Amino acid sequence: MARDFYEVLDVPRGADPADIQRAYRRLARQNHPDVNKQTGAEERFKDIAEAYDVLSDPELRRRYDAFGADFRRVPPDTDPANWRQARTYAGAGASAGRGGRWSPGPGPSGGFGAGDVGDDVDLEDLLGGIFGGRRPGGRGWAGWGPGPVPGSDHEAEVEVSVEEAYHGTERSLTISGPDGPRTLDVTIPAGVVDGQRIRLRGQGGQGSGSAGAGDLYLVVRISDHPRYRVEGRDLHVLLPVAPWEAALGGSVSVDTPGGPAMVKVPAGSSSHRRLRLQGRGLPNRRGEPGSLYAELQVRMPTALAADEARLFEELARVSGFDARSGR
Template sequence: MEYKDYYKILGVERTASEAEIKKAYRKLAAKYHPDKPTGDESKFKEISEAYEVLSDKEKRAMFDQFGSGYQNGQHFEPPPGFESMFGGGQAGGFSDFFESLFRGQGGFGGQGFGGGYGGRQGFRQKGEDQVVKVLVSLEEAVNGNERNLNLQIPQADQQGRVFQRSKQIKVKIPAGIKQGQRIRLTGQGAPGIGGGANGDLYLEIDLQSHPLYRVEGDDVYLDLPLTPWEAALGTKVQIPTLKGKVNMSIPAGTQSGSKLRIKGRGLGKTPGDQYIVAQIHTPLAQDAETQAFYQTMAEKMPFNPRPHF
């Protein structure tokens, strides 16, 4: 039988609200109603079927879980024993696809959507995997941490109806984790169908911006402000890193924009490096005395920084 994507039929996203679904249905129904000049009975039935499913929270939940792996118009391959379990036919004027999910003999009967869903035998399907983004600081990414997270997790009641509930999960963030990597929590995803196993929950790492550091791949960059005399004469500076402070010698004659490297203080299981970028900051000549000092420097240290112009 042919799979039907009810979201595509109504022209809405899978995340559409009830109001958006109703609005889309009314617009299309008004256009394709058989009594209208633009009417199309086949199209109208298809629209009505899509609304029948997406406007019902329980039917929508089952459709989302069972049908997410298919595309509109794709041939629907039912599991072994599916036809005898779910039945077929066009009762009520709906498609075979609808009937196979929601109406068949030995299925819902008078128990409603939830009762039949929970009571079927033979047909099992693993629940969908879920992905949740988790903000992680650079310090946590380098050193690891244990966090208690409050997440919205899909659950199913005894009748198989799916709902969201808040759940606190203790998660170990391993040292060396990087942007975009995922932590897998087995069986913490959406519930399975017909007693099938739960899906998995994946925590996708999103590195938090930092007031001092910026990240490029596995390397970490830190801008180091220096006075002109520190850069000219050289100095020693205590440098912050994600694994504690490091004493570093700044060589004499350091120019603004030059880079110094601290090996192994970056990100990843095999850590990248931390680069120190020199930024020379010039004090303001705010009074006559400092202005005279700069004038003396100009006379005694003539220097043209733009010979290439």
């Protein structure tokens, strides 16, 4: 028997989409075949992916909640109450020792008639009786079949560095599906930001019948960087300067993902002062690129040479500056 999709994702039936997505991400990471080499991990990963495919799609989830494991077999316009009635009759027929068969009767819902011992209660016969021998929508029951169900959209995360987000990059992704894993070569455009979704049409779940496949959405995650901190399209970086550079001012070089750039340090600068380099953040194909903010960090030599010590002593003698009061 197929496992309950809510049980597979370990979420309650009333879970909201965000809870379902969080549960899927957690379980998919734990059971991905590239990470988990334990026996059965790949099968669990497939079950998790299937459960997420259904519960993340509002229409499929509605049908699953209404019809359970049969949600793919039931015609799209079937009334859930009639369906539950048919299932009840099926159970009654089975409990009668398989000697009863559902057949259309004079009433709107038909009735049980005598049948040969050994007759099974057939799903199509049941629905045919409920709908007066005709499929909802007016076609004869003989032509009934599950309507085309569009493929569900899938979602996967892709991690890139700050430099890759700035310049663009390519990735080869392995996606698990009902026919086994498949590899996609994907171009990540320059200027993506953390949380941005990239749509790959027709690369999601396969539809049934003549329905098309769903889409695959790649969610970009920018990894932590030892130098840059990312806020949207803006980048933040620490810029070490010597005491005399901070005191006297001047132009200094700062590294950016696009290469070195010169920034002017105003005279009398202190640590934590931020200098903006406009347009040096992440690019934007539809508008203004982000900025890079260089935060000054005044650094002292770890050891002073004799001449350096003498000059600092002279500065201390002639200067009236009080660092505690700022005057």
